[in-house]
Amino acid sequence: MPVSISLKDVPDHLADALRAQAARNHRSVQGELMHVLETAVGPRPFRALALMREIEKLGFTTPDNSTEIIRKMRDRR
Numbered sequence: 001m002p003v004s005i006s007l008k009d010v011p012d013h014l015a016d017a018l019r020a021q022a023a024r025n026h027r028s029v030q031g032e033l034m035h036v037l038e039t040a041v042g043p044r045p046f047r048a049l050a051l052m053r054e055i056e057k058l059g060f061t062t063p064d065n066s067t068e069i070i071r072k073m074r075d076r077r
Helices: 014-024 028-043 048-058 067-076
Strands: none
Touching: 014 028
């Protein structure tokens, strides 16, 4: 069920910037706020390439021959 959210004491410079951004994007202030919320906390698409780059930054590696690893694990049973 949708909920109403009220934001109090928004500084003038932020309110002005929001109005300007909404106008640039051809949205109402309400629509712009909804877009900002969805962007900030909404579901994010899975990005496999970005995940792979993060893993590489951490230095994780995998052996090239997974078949051999699986065979050894199976033979240990």
